[in-house]
Amino acid sequence: MAKWGEGDPRWIVEKRADGTNVNNWHWTERDVSSWSSERLRQLLLEVRVEGPEGVCKLTEVNKLEGESSINNRRGKLFFFYEWQLRASWLGTSSIGVKYRGTVDVSNLSDENDMDDLDISASLCKDQPDTPLLGLMKKSGVQEVRKVLGEFVRQLKSEFSQGMILPTADQPELPQPQTQKNQTQTSKPPKSSTPKCSSGPAPKCSSSPAPCPTGVRISTCTFNLKETFQTSPDELYRTFISQEFVQVFTRSAAVVDGRRGGRFQMLDGNVSGEFTQLVPDQRIEMRWRFRTWPSEHYATVSLELEDRGDETELRMECRGVPAGEEDSTREGWTRFYFHAIKQTFGY
Secondary structure, three states: OOOOOOOOOOOOHHHEOOOOOHHHOOOEEEEOHHHHHHHHHHHHOOOEEEEOOEEEEEEEEEEEEEEEEEEEEOOEEEEEEEEEEEEEEEEEEOOOOEEEEEEEEEEEEOOOOHHHOOEEEEEOOOOOOOHHHHHHHHHHHHHHHHHHHHHHHHHHHHOOOOOOOOEOOOOOOOOOOOOOOOOOOOOOOOOOOOOOOOOOOOEEOOOOEEOOOOOEEOEEEEEEEEEEOOOHHHHHHHHHOHHHHHHHHOOOOEEOOOOOOEEEEOOOOEEEEEEEEEOOOEEEEEEEEOOOOOOOOEEEEEEEEEOOOOEEEEEEEEEEEOOOHHHHHHHHHHHHHHHHHHHHOO
């Protein structure tokens, strides 16, 4: 224990900007088991593989036991997680015969590298042998390993913010998913034009966009293009129908598919309002992610063009907060476009 008057930094509360947990010396812990359980379930139920043998997909998570936490000690973060998983899969052969099986993961933990995970696929005892088992052991196990790696990445990026606190004479420490290469000084940083990542036609606005709360933020614009093996009317309905949205997001959703109608999906992470609807041709919406600044929305437009046996979708997303372009682009690609294709075969 420090002696009175020796100035041990563990006890000089005045050094802390908020007067607590001096210099991040003490051990702090955040339990994220509940979030981890839900996120693992969502990611696993997205697994679907296809080959000459047929199609297999995970249909239910039967066992999900474990815990996750994030700990801070002297300004360093430590991630602890340990889970045992079992999921059921349903396979449909090329001639339409269905088979059932399971996937087991016994050692998802911070002590094992992702490549070392023990992931096994098997048939249920009452099922006859099928080439679909080989598909699951090869492609299915690989896809499960991929989504578990995505879970670990999200755990370390989304839940580390706020775990490291600054001292009174130090600048705020950088948090994940912020702009890189910013120089840290004791003076407030000068304003600069935000930098967008590479991609099709990205651009940043030179003047900040107003926010209804009175805060002005810099924004970016990006464009995406995707082709779907379906007609414009079916693709149009997929985006504005509550039933269809709940199917491809695999979660409850509220979607009022009319002009001025509001929507909320992906456990409340995404919300917005339809501002213009031209049946089978165009969808415009105000769209936001939950972690964006309060009441700030991007403007998303989806143009559908009939190309005979397929539909080309051109998307423009304007007003994305600077620094959020990559995650927004990835979210649309994965949780909208790829999810729709995998679910409906488009």
